Amino acid sequence: MTAPAHPLTVATVQAEPVPGDVAGNAATAARLVGQAGARVVVLPELFLPAYHPPTLAADPAGTDVAADEHGRVDDSRLDPLRRAARDGGTTVVVGAAVRHPDGRRTISSLVVDPAGGVRAAYDKQQLWSGERELFEPGRRGATLLVDDWRFGLGICYDGCFPEHGRAAADDGAHGYLCPSGYLAGSEHRRDVYYAARALDNTMYVVFANAVDGADPWRFNGGAAVYDPEGRPLVRGADTGTDVLVATLDPAALAATRAAHTMLADRLPDQGLPRTAITA
Template identity: 80%
Template sequence: MPPAPLTVAAVQAEPVPGDVAGNAATAARLVARAAERGARVAVLPELFLPAYHPPALRADPAGTDVVTAEDRTVDDPRLEPLRAAAVSGGVTVVVGAAVRHPDNRRTISSLVVDRGGAVRVGYDKQQLWGGERELFDAGDRGATLLVDGWRLGLGICYDGCFPEHGRAAAADGAHGYLCPSGYLAGSEHRRDLYYAARALDNTMYVVFANSVGGAEPWRFNGGAAVYDPEGRPLARGADAGEDVLVATLDPAQLAATRAAHSMLADRLRDLGPARLSLVG
């Protein structure tokens, strides 16, 4: 178990399509709000830096991407306000970006801005949804972020729709699962079900961030949330409007939940060589 509680923030906000510098400044303002409320980790939505807006991402890849070096570090002056906010607030930031890799792959990724201001690519989305496949390449591995003794699995939006993705994080020892996302208006039922289920499936906390606003057909529905290890919301945003949702992850609650609901310990590693087919 982690040594102490960890306060986290799930952010919902509306980025401007194509404006990486402006959206980084918005992210910095929201991170400062999270820090004022005691958050040590802040999670912002999927593709927040360029905005989840396929026409802009298609029209200006050079302007909407951030470039990573071979060691997955990012040195982009447009991110300076966000780096400064992470340092001044003592907050580790997870924020969505479009990333161009040295081999020219383009991924939907989560950048991690640490409390010293260093920026690196933390995770590349593995499960691409719909038209994302026309613009991006899929990641090829999972990732776990270590913060203050907490192991936090990283996912992005559609990843969280697959039980095995969250389970892989739990199998790696995750105490929580961070999911920057971009859920469109009309998907509220699925938005509220998937991430609560990933929490309960794996008896781990889940931090879900989402965009709001935007013009049809790219209008997003908020509902940012932090779920406890039984899938109950500790904090949840409305379907519209900017918000910073703050909650504290408690190792005692995590331990108690895992003692009472021992799915991780009880799960079978092998369900057998084949399934039986029965005729009724």
């Protein structure tokens, strides 16, 4: 796999959105994007409506954004975020609830490009617990291209499945972007899963997370960027808004992949056939 030619500055955000206030949360996201000053900024899962199932269930019309058949989103509530992306030359990945033309409702990552265009780029494939009552799973993976970097897109529970990150790596990803919503009490799993996805696949991982809020929907921050050996380059605290900036280094990526060759060494039928042994 070819490494990118140039470093890339990324930012991961932990912040607390207001349930149901898409316009206000888009304005908050725009402010945080401007603060980051990075080429790529990742914000939490469902940040635009907030990860608050009672509100998402009670007001789908007000909390969703509509995508057309090509995934394009044209919603004036997102105008501040469009301006922030244009002004900073930034690609923004932000969580949203998306209504598709066929009526499907998905947990999605919107990508706001540096020209201000918005599209629903990826729909969460692995739904967690009560999400299944409100949303339908996505149908395919997605890879985001920024300059000469390739990023697999995942959302929260997707990253708990090694196969999801590996599919991104198999598609040539140099990194994996994961907007998330981890609840207080899950700090151990939060910190293990995304470091593991980085090490499993010798790729950078950018993990964004919601933070604070009221029980039972209180989130635990810990936003981080992991290097290709799973070490945190930056990590947020368990409470409080933060914007954490890191530089992805293609030389470090290439060196890690040269030293740790799991992607090249993996067998096509790993672990098969199996033999049963009685002890």
